[in-house]
Amino acid sequence: MVSKTTRKSNLNFTYKKHESLNEQICFYCGHFGDVADHVPPLAWIQFYPDYPRMLIRACHQCNAHLGCKTLPTLISRVDYLIKRYRKKYWKILISPDWDDEEINELKGSLKTYVSISRIQHEVAHERIEFLMERKKQLLQDVNTSYD
Numbered sequence: 001m002v003s004k005t006t007r008k009s010n011l012n013f014t015y016k017k018h019e020s021l022n023e024q025i026c027f028y029c030g031h032f033g034d035v036a037d038h039v040p041p042l043a044w045i046q047f048y049p050d051y052p053r054m055l056i057r058a059c060h061q062c063n064a065h066l067g068c069k070t071l072p073t074l075i076s077r078v079d080y081l082i083k084r085y086r087k088k089y090w091k092i093l094i095s096p097d098w099d100d101e102e103i104n105e106l107k108g109s110l111k112t113y114v115s116i117s118r119i120q121h122e123v124a125h126e127r128i129e130f131l132m133e134r135k136k137q138l139l140q141d142v143n144t145s146y147d
């Protein structure tokens with residue numbers, strides 16, 4: 001009898017390495033990435049026999065959010081992450097945008113809090129912007145493949 005682990009690692013070979021694996025940045029959000037995301041997820045592969053199987057470079061956070069969700073395509077995964085990060089970062093994203101001068105007028109723990117908030121705001125904004133660009137690019141690729 002073939003163990004579940006052996007079956008999974010045999011299936012792993014049917015996934016094609018995507019070009020994003022040659023880089024160290026997450027295909028989805030642009031942060032440092034050092035894990036491979038299975039598209040469609042290994043756990044659901046039997047339900048998507050005709051879908052292209054790809055290994056995509058991802059960061060730990062995107063990979064953890066995607067987990068074993070039944071999202072079989074790149075565009076469905078990107079869409080999910082956009083919604084997920086918007087929900088996760090909503091408080092940070094609506095926080096006011098302080099400039100250096102304003103922050104320098106602050107003192108003590110408030111100054112520290114606002115400085116950290118500004119960095120979190122930038123990181124969250126960059127991550128979502130990157131995902132939006134990725135979505136745009138994927139949609140263009142789909143459109144050009146039908147030209």
Ligand SMILES: [Zn+2]
Nearest residue numbers: 026029059062
């Ligand atoms: Zn990521």
